[in-house]
Amino acid sequence: MxxxxxxxxxxxxxxxxxxxxxxxxxxxxxxxxxxxxxxxxxxxxxxxxxxxxxxxxxxxxxxxxxxxxxxxxxxxxxxxxxxxxxxxxxxxxxxxxxxxxxxxxxxxxxEPEELVAIVRNLLARRNAAAATDSDNIKLEQIERGIKEILVTLGGASGLPQTVAKSEIELTPREQSVLDLVAKGLMNKEIARQLNTSVRNVEKYVSRLFGKTGTYSRTELVRFALERGLTH
CATH class of the missing domain: 3.40.50.2300 (Response regulator)
Structure with missing residues (x-):
C-alpha cells in the first residue's frame, strides 16, 4: 500500500x-x-x-x-x-x-472541506504533470532506440537497404498501430491519432508482440523494419 x-x-x-x-x-x-x-x-x-x-x-x-x-x-x-x-x-x-x-x-x-478539496486538486495536477514527464522520457528513449535501429539497418540515410517481405499477416488496424509505434508514438498519442481508446491500442500492441514474437517496442520496430512490415 x-x-x-x-x-x-x-x-x-x-x-x-x-x-x-x-x-x-x-x-x-x-x-x-x-x-x-x-x-x-x-x-x-x-x-x-x-x-x-x-x-x-x-x-x-x-x-x-x-x-x-x-x-x-x-x-x-x-x-x-x-x-x-x-x-x-x-x-x-x-x-x-x-x-x-x-x-x-x-x-x-x-471551511476544512474546501481546504481538502484544494489539496486534492493540486496533488492530482502535480501527479498528472509527473506522469506526462515520465511519458516524455519514455518516448525520448524509444525514439533514440528507433533511430539507432534505422542507422544500423540503413546507414546515415536512416533507410533499410535490404528487407525481406515477411509472411506475417496484419489487419489494417494492426498495420496502422505498427506504423505509429515505428514513429516512436506512445499509446496515448496513437489512440488520439486513430480516434480510439488507449485500451484498444494496448490490445493491438499485444497482438503485434504475439505475431512477431517480440517483447518490447524497440524489438518490435527492429523486427518490422528488417522484414519490410513498416517504413
Missing amino acids: SEPPKLLLVDDEPGLRIAVQAYLEDDDEFSVQVAASADEAWALMEKSPPDLVISDIMMPQVSGYQFLDRLRADPRFQALPVIFLTARGMTADRIVGYEAGCDAYLPKPF
Whole structure:
C-alpha cells in the first residue's frame, strides 16, 4: 500500500495547527508535518520534502511571501504546490500571493472541506504533470532506440537497404498501430491519432508482440523494419 501524500503546514497559531492537522489526518488520506515558523518549515523540508505546503502569510520574522520566494528560488521546490492561509481576504492581497507563486489562496476563517478539496486538486495536477514527464522520457528513449535501429539497418540515410517481405499477416488496424509505434508514438498519442481508446491500442500492441514474437517496442520496430512490415 502506497504512503499517503506528505503535507507541510506552516502557521504560528498553535490552535490552528492542531485543528487543521487533525482534520487532514482524520481519514489517513494525508500525512501532515507542522511547523511554527518558516525557518522551522525549511529545516523539515531539508530532511523530508513534502508533496504540498500549506502556509500562513502573516508570520513573525519570515513572512509567507518570503518563505515562498525562498522555495521558488530552490530548484528542488520550484514546482511544489503551495496554498496560502491568511486572515487577509482583499483582492490586492490575493494578487500579491499569486504573483509570488502560490497555487491557491484561502482566507481565514475557512471551511476544512474546501481546504481538502484544494489539496486534492493540486496533488492530482502535480501527479498528472509527473506522469506526462515520465511519458516524455519514455518516448525520448524509444525514439533514440528507433533511430539507432534505422542507422544500423540503413546507414546515415536512416533507410533499410535490404528487407525481406515477411509472411506475417496484419489487419489494417494492426498495420496502422505498427506504423505509429515505428514513429516512436506512445499509446496515448496513437489512440488520439486513430480516434480510439488507449485500451484498444494496448490490445493491438499485444497482438503485434504475439505475431512477431517480440517483447518490447524497440524489438518490435527492429523486427518490422528488417522484414519490410513498416517504413
